[in-house]
Amino acid sequence: MMNVYVCIGSSCHQKSSYSIMKELKSLIDENGLEDKVSLNSAFCLGHCAEGVTMKIDEDIITGVGLGNIEDVFRNRILKVIR
Amino acid sequence: MTYFDNNVQQLKYEVLSEVGKLAFENELTPEKLMGVANTVIPDGNPRMRCCIYKERAIVNERVKMALGGNAKNPNVVEVLEIACDECPVDGIQVTQACRGCIAHRCMNACPRQAITVVDRHAVIDKTKCVECGRCVEACSYSAIIKQRRPCVNACKADALTIDKETKKAKIKEEKCISCGACVYRCPFGAIMDKSFITKAIRMLVESRNNEVYKVYAIVAPAFASQYPNIPQITTEKVVTAIKKLGFHSVIEAALGADMVAYSEADELVEKGFLTSSCCPAFVRYIKKNYPDLVENISHNPSPMMQMAKVIKELDPYSKVVFFGPCIAKKAEAHQEDVSQYVDCVLTFEEMQALFNAKGIDLVSMEETPLDNASYFGRIFARSGGLTEAVAEALKEKDIPKEEFDCNPLVCNGLSECRTALLKAGKGKLAENFIEGMACDGGCIGGPACLNHSTKDRTFVDNYGKKAVERTIGDAISIFENESKQ
Ligand code: FES
Numbered sequence: 001m002m003n004v005y006v007c008i009g010s011s012c013h014q015k016s017s018y019s020i021m022k023e024l025k026s027l028i029d030e031n032g033l034e035d036k037v038s039l040n041s042a043f044c045l046g047h048c049a050e051g052v053t054m055k056i057d058e059d060i061i062t063g064v065g066l067g068n069i070e071d072v073f074r075n076r077i078l079k080v081i082r
Numbered sequence: 083m084t085y086f087d088n089n090v091q092q093l094k095y096e097v098l099s100e101v102g103k104l105a106f107e108n109e110l111t112p113e114k115l116m117g118v119a120n121t122v123i124p125d126g127n128p129r130m131r132c133c134i135y136k137e138r139a140i141v142n143e144r145v146k147m148a149l150g151g152n153a154k155n156p157n158v159v160e161v162l163e164i165a166c167d168e169c170p171v172d173g174i175q176v177t178q179a180c181r182g183c184i185a186h187r188c189m190n191a192c193p194r195q196a197i198t199v200v201d202r203h204a205v206i207d208k209t210k211c212v213e214c215g216r217c218v219e220a221c222s223y224s225a226i227i228k229q230r231r232p233c234v235n236a237c238k239a240d241a242l243t244i245d246k247e248t249k250k251a252k253i254k255e256e257k258c259i260s261c262g263a264c265v266y267r268c269p270f271g272a273i274m275d276k277s278f279i280t281k282a283i284r285m286l287v288e289s290r291n292n293e294v295y296k297v298y299a300i301v302a303p304a305f306a307s308q309y310p311n312i313p314q315i316t317t318e319k320v321v322t323a324i325k326k327l328g329f330h331s332v333i334e335a336a337l338g339a340d341m342v343a344y345s346e347a348d349e350l351v352e353k354g355f356l357t358s359s360c361c362p363a364f365v366r367y368i369k370k371n372y373p374d375l376v377e378n379i380s381h382n383p384s385p386m387m388q389m390a391k392v393i394k395e396l397d398p399y400s401k402v403v404f405f406g407p408c409i410a411k412k413a414e415a416h417q418e419d420v421s422q423y424v425d426c427v428l429t430f431e432e433m434q435a436l437f438n439a440k441g442i443d444l445v446s447m448e449e450t451p452l453d454n455a456s457y458f459g460r461i462f463a464r465s466g467g468l469t470e471a472v473a474e475a476l477k478e479k480d481i482p483k484e485e486f487d488c489n490p491l492v493c494n495g496l497s498e499c500r501t502a503l504l505k506a507g508k509g510k511l512a513e514n515f516i517e518g519m520a521c522d523g524g525c526i527g528g529p530a531c532l533n534h535s536t537k538d539r540t541f542v543d544n545y546g547k548k549a550v551e552r553t554i555g556d557a558i559s560i561f562e563n564e565s566k567q
Contacts (some may be wrong), residue, residue: 008454008560009331009333010321010331010332010333010450010452010453010454011450011451013453013454013550014451014453015551016559018551019558022559023561040396041396041560041561042397043298043330043331043333043393043396043397045331048450051386064527067394070231
């Protein structure tokens, strides 16, 4: 099981992390990965000034936005699992 | 620049700051603690009382309270007997302003014939007087006054009496709801709330900069109205300051309030009559005085507990500290169902003392955003806000009026709560939802607010309007997503 966290702390929330969360959720559903990826939220991943922050297992990814979430999904989640 | 509206708060702050400093330095030894009195009350002329020795003795009592007070007494509010000045006030009194007029309205107004006029001056026979106050209203010179001790006056729960022998204030435990009104109102600072700052500081220190576990701060929405007279201190700067104390992050209790409003709306539709459960003093008031109405108290957790629960579910090893304007919250946190989520409750007064202990200057802080909740969760801080939020939730859920017609009653302060509960107990209340707040104005009038200003309400409303999320549903959508997984 891959553990994916999206930060919903104040800074990331203001940079649309709620929408990113929803987008990610539908990408996971579309690709049928519900039982391979556990999607969680976290209050502040400690990189508040660097765009929305995500954590995939132990890796921190910063600078996530609605523009690149699909790339992040394909490269960091889909590729790794397939 | 002062943060407070009276000097008792200032004294409390100074003592808490000194104890806080020692705790941060891990030096809470008996000797160092003994030294606090001399630091706060240096040699020289007394500041407040007859002599510095009495002042220091009182500081020592305050130090004990700063360390958590008498552990055998479950109440979080205690009388500091040595500080109680035994206010010599007794009932109705005729003052020098009595002109010995010829109308004698006072005599005629008295239902007990307790007033006579002797040497052109009204005299009250205390054996007959029942303190109804009619003469007070009748006198054209306002020469007759009704005096009560400020603590007794402040206590709308009827929990304060005067010990007949010692003449000191005494708390009737069976009545006390720990609302803290007396703490704020006693002009001599003789009643104080127990503090758990050293517990919170220990959690911070032992977390080793949030490496061992993370420490989260939840802030009550009344956060927004703590510095109404110091425009250089913004909410965002205070968030930075809290993080500087060593907290991993700061989260709004208002998001918990959004969740509560959302499910309280469902509960209201289902049960048909409900009282709110957000204010712990109001809940205790019902439990102690209207046991028949207990089943009508909303089963929803308070916003504080709700928010802490979410945090603990996301991060089970974390510690959660709540900051608020409220003393009754300290008592709430001692309940078993709550203590599993909330590790410590501190007040805004105590928060300010921690800043001082750490040498943090608020004005020079950078700004850190605080944005978790919707407008509706945020306005819980002031009277009427909870009701607006529940009404909004009913609207967002598209519950038609035919199915449920919400008819709320906003009770601002404990006296209004009592009137509503009396009616509800007799089945004579027209409304079907009671919003009960023990403090006047709601949480912004809480006893441990730094400041009680007429601007508070506007501050909270403006803070509400700054929220990114427009609806309750949007603010809590993130968690619904998760639970559906
Ligand atoms: S708020 Fe997202 S990293 Fe801090």
